[in-house]
Amino acid sequence: MLFKIALKNLLGAKLRTFLNVFVTAISFFMIIFMTGLYDGMRQHAKQVTIDTEIAGGAYWHPLYDPMEPILFEDSHSTLPQDIRSLVEKNKAVPILVSQAAIYPNGRIMPVIMKGIDPGQNIVNMPTNTLNNNKDINIPVLIGKGMANNAKLNVGDSFTIRWLDSDGTYDADEGTVVHIMDTENFKLDIGHIWIPIKKAQEMLAMKDEVTYVSYAIGEKKVKKSDGWIHRDVNYLIQDIEAAIEADKPSIQIMFTILLSLAAMGIFNAQVLSIFRRGKEIGTLMALGMTRAKVVGLFTLEGGINAILASALTVFPFGIILWWTAKHGVPMPMDYTEMGFMIAKRLMPIYSFGLIITTTILVFSIVIIVSYLPSRRIAKMKPTDALRGKTGI
Amino acid sequence: MESNTVISIQNLVKRFPVGGDFFTALKNVDLKLHKGEFTGLIGPSGSGKTTLLNIIGGLDSASEGTVRVLDQSLDNTTHNERAKLRRKYMGFIFQSYNLLPVYTVFENIELPLILNKIDQANRIKRVNQAIEWVGLTNKRNSKPNMLSGGECQRTAIARALVHEPVLVMADEPTANLDAENSHNIMRILTKLNNELDTSFVFATHDEKIMGYLKRIIRLEDGNIINDKKIKKEDV
Numbered sequence: 001m002l003f004k005i006a007l008k009n010l011l012g013a014k015l016r017t018f019l020n021v022f023v024t025a026i027s028f029f030m031i032i033f034m035t036g037l038y039d040g041m042r043q044h045a046k047q048v049t050i051d052t053e054i055a056g057g058a059y060w061h062p063l064y065d066p067m068e069p070i071l072f073e074d075s076h077s078t079l080p081q082d083i084r085s086l087v088e089k090n091k092a093v094p095i096l097v098s099q100a101a102i103y104p105n106g107r108i109m110p111v112i113m114k115g116i117d118p119g120q121n122i123v124n125m126p127t128n129t130l131n132n133n134k135d136i137n138i139p140v141l142i143g144k145g146m147a148n149n150a151k152l153n154v155g156d157s158f159t160i161r162w163l164d165s166d167g168t169y170d171a172d173e174g175t176v177v178h179i180m181d182t183e184n185f186k187l188d189i190g191h192i193w194i195p196i197k198k199a200q201e202m203l204a205m206k207d208e209v210t211y212v213s214y215a216i217g218e219k220k221v222k223k224s225d226g227w228i229h230r231d232v233n234y235l236i237q238d239i240e241a242a243i244e245a246d247k248p249s250i251q252i253m254f255t256i257l258l259s260l261a262a263m264g265i266f267n268a269q270v271l272s273i274f275r276r277g278k279e280i281g282t283l284m285a286l287g288m289t290r291a292k293v294v295g296l297f298t299l300e301g302g303i304n305a306i307l308a309s310a311l312t313v314f315p316f317g318i319i320l321w322w323t324a325k326h327g328v329p330m331p332m333d334y335t336e337m338g339f340m341i342a343k344r345l346m347p348i349y350s351f352g353l354i355i356t357t358t359i360l361v362f363s364i365v366i367i368v369s370y371l372p373s374r375r376i377a378k379m380k381p382t383d384a385l386r387g388k389t390g391i
Numbered sequence: 392m393e394s395n396t397v398i399s400i401q402n403l404v405k406r407f408p409v410g411g412d413f414f415t416a417l418k419n420v421d422l423k424l425h426k427g428e429f430t431g432l433i434g435p436s437g438s439g440k441t442t443l444l445n446i447i448g449g450l451d452s453a454s455e456g457t458v459r460v461l462d463q464s465l466d467n468t469t470h471n472e473r474a475k476l477r478r479k480y481m482g483f484i485f486q487s488y489n490l491l492p493v494y495t496v497f498e499n500i501e502l503p504l505i506l507n508k509i510d511q512a513n514r515i516k517r518v519n520q521a522i523e524w525v526g527l528t529n530k531r532n533s534k535p536n537m538l539s540g541g542e543c544q545r546t547a548i549a550r551a552l553v554h555e556p557v558l559v560m561a562d563e564p565t566a567n568l569d570a571e572n573s574h575n576i577m578r579i580l581t582k583l584n585n586e587l588d589t590s591f592v593f594a595t596h597d598e599k600i601m602g603y604l605k606r607i608i609r610l611e612d613g614n615i616i617n618d619k620k621i622k623k624e625d626v
Contacts, residue, residue: 001505012493282489285450286503286550287478289471381450385489 002292006299010307017304020268024308024365027261029316031357034257036320036347037328038250042243044183044342046236051124052184054235055093056216059083059227064097064210069112072097073163076208080225083212092214093120096199102174102192103159104150111146111192113162115199122215125187129178130195138174138198143188147179154179160192165204172202183342258360265361266368269304273297273372280376281384290377294370301369305362323347397558397590398424398447403456405442405613416442418613420456424592424606426557429584431593431601434610440594443610444560447592448481449473461557478506482551482589484561488543490535496522496546497531503554521549525579541572545579552583561593565600577603 010017064075076096079087086092093116100113118130126141133139138160142152152158154176161171174192182188200206212227220229233240280293288296327344376384405417417439424430432440445451446458449465458465461480465473477483482503490499500521504514522531525545535543544564551559561580565573577600584591593600601607609617 001508005502005505008498009491009493012491012498278489279491282485282491284474285448285477285483285485285489287474287476287481287506289474291471382445385450385485 002296002299006296006303009296010300010303016272017307020265020272020304021307021311023264023268024261024305024361025311025316027257027264028308028312028357028361029320031254031257031261031361032312032320032349032354033323033347035250035254035353035357036324036349037345038253039350039353040345040347041341042246043348044346046239046243048183048342049186049236049239050216050232052182052187053123053213054232055122055213056218057220057232058211058213058230058235059092059221059224060211060230061209062226062228064228066097069099072099072112072210073165076165076203076205076210078207079209079212080221080223080227082221082223082225083227086214086218086221087117087212090119090121091218092212093117093122094196094209094212096196096203096205096208097210098162098199098203100160100162100192102150103161104152104156105158107150109150109190111190113160113192113194113199115194115196118195122213125182125193126178126180127193129180130193133175133177136175136177138172138194138202139177140174141178141180141193142176143185143191144179144181145185145188146191147176149189152176152179162202164202165208170202258364261361262364262368265365269301269365269368270372273369273376277376277379277384278387280373280379281381281386284377284381284384293377294373297373298366298370301365302362304369305365308361308365309358320347320349324349395426396423397426397428397461398422398592399457399459400447401457403443403446403458404454405439405446405451406454416613417446417453420613420615422608422615422618424590426590427584427588429581429591429603429605431595431604431607432610433596433601433607435596437612438610439613440596440610441562444562444592444594447558448483448560449476478503479554480557482554482556482559484544484547484551484559484564486563486566488535488540488547488567490543490546490550492535495532495534496527496538496542496549499535499546500549500553503550507554509554517553518549521553524552524583525549539572540567541569541575544568544572544576548576548579548583552587552589555587556589558590558592561591561595563595563597564593565595565597570599573597573599 061075061077063071065071079094083092087094096115098113100111102109102111116125116127118127120127130139130141147153157173157175159171160174161169164170174194180188200208283293283296284290324347327342327346329344330341379388400420400422403417403420404415406413406415420443432443434440442451446453446465447460449460449468453466461476463476491502494502497518500518501514504517509517522528525548527542527545527549530538530542535546538546565576568576580591581603583589593604604621606618606620608615
């Protein structure tokens with residue numbers, strides 16, 4: 001009986017129902033969209049790191065610690081047999097790391113100089129641009145952020161100074177052959193990339209390597225001779241930690257969005273219910289009990305939420321689908337600020353997010369329908385009939 | 392209580408809080424109404440007629456005294472019991488019609504039957520009959536905003552009577568209507584009173600409807616000052 005009356009009320013009150021449903025659907029959409037965008041941003045950071053830096057994992061020289069640049073000068077050697085075999089089969093890329101300083105436009109800038117095999121295809125970097133530069137002494141690949149900081153363009157030359165394995169400072173001229181547009185600031189800011197053979201020659205470290213990144217899907221070698229195997233989970237632990245540390249932020253954002261949605265829905269429902277004080281009085285005069293009046297309005301709220309879900313699926317669902325497929329363009333490049341944010345964010349709308357949001361929005365709609373109707377149903381029928389709702 | 396007594400009231404007092412004091416709207420009212428009576432509570436504004444009607448209908452409660460309606464004491468009943476009494480045995484007609492704006496004429500009239508859980512086939516039959524009683528056959532699918540005042544009140548009458556209640560209470564049913572519509576409404580109510588043997592209680596100060604009443608109870612300052620049964624030759 002109540003369902004029939006509730007449905008009739010909702011369908012009869014065309015504009016009022018549409019506005020209530022629309023407000024709820026907008027809330028649904030905004031929560032799912034914003035949270036999906038944030039999830040997508042975090043997942044993107046992880047994916048970019050794997051794609052451009054980590055690949056399937058790495059073998060580190062026993063002394064190598066990327067957080068301790070002072071140890072770079074000791075953390076290199078020739079590769080153990082099994083790891084070298086991976087490199088020879090093009091299933092791993094060797095990288096030689098050292099500290100250096102560059103002097104672009106008369107300024108001094110400390111950098112991390114990395115030698116990499118230009119022909120590699122293990123990590124997604126345009127290292128092939130380091131090839132075929134016969135007239136250039138040291139071809140250098142840098143990121144866009146680094147280029148902006150050092151005010152360098154393709155073709156610009158600058159002095160590179162380094163400390164070789166004998167403890168002697170050397171210097172030579174490097175030339176920018178390509179500026180890569182990468183979202184991974186860890187490859188960009190404070191980094192210069194040169195061909196590994198050139199790096200080994202400059203540093204007097206023939207055939208020596210600091211670490212090796214191997215292809216995705218490659219199994220761990222049997223004998224690594226003291227070189228430390230680092231799997232993807234280890235290598236992305238800083239990102240995972242950042243995501244974990246960021247969880248309260250997303251929870252706060254989710255709560256704020258939900259609160260805003262709740263306020264919007266509450267406002268619409270309270271106005272709607274309190275405007276119907278006379279109708280409630282009439283229903284009471286016709287013999288509807290208070291519990292049924294409360295039930296009726298709560299049920300109307302519930303049907304409201306179902307209609308809002310339908311509206312969220314269409315047309316808002318199309319927007320969600322489109323943004324998940326094509327992404328959302330960002331107004332600026334955040335890489336130079338040290339944020340691993342894509343130029344086009346791909347939101348991730350997980351099943352869990354949709355279910356959680358649906359349950360929460362449903363609960364809110366039902367609570368905000370129940371509370372004001374309970375209050376109004378407690379009024380004397382004579383007051384309700386006069387439309388005296390107390391607001 | 393006599394078997395045909397519909398309403399029995401003794402020493403009814405109703406007080407309303409006003410500021411820090413109380414206003415006494417009804418003072419020691421004693422009253423009995425019988426089945427099939429067509430009674431008017433007559434008096435100026437503030438005389439207590441609407442308050443008395445609301446108490447009889449269980450929409451308000453007495454401060455003192457006893458009120459029995461349809462063999463049931465309203466003094467110790469719960470909200471739910473009073474709601475059930477209204478739903479099954481009473482009908483209400485309001486001055487401002489109180490039709491639900493999003494419902495059609497048919498749906499407004501159907502509502503008491505839905506609340507009484509009457510099956511659909513029976514509902515359709517009874518609503519159509521009620522629509523015929525009030526002459527709104529051509530307006531059955533219209534919404535209240537498409538109706539004249541007279542048509543709205545006829546819809547409200549059909550809604551009050553569709554479940555064939557024992558007692559119908561009408562609060563100023565003709566106050567918003569012109570003379571012609573007022574007479575039409577009263578003719579319909581008189582006819583239904585005769586056909587259905589339903590008791591009617593009106594709260595009114597409209598002189599136009601006095602001629603239709605079978606009993607006139609005059610109220611002034613919360614007291615019954617006159618209670619007169621009208622014989623046919625008086626009308």
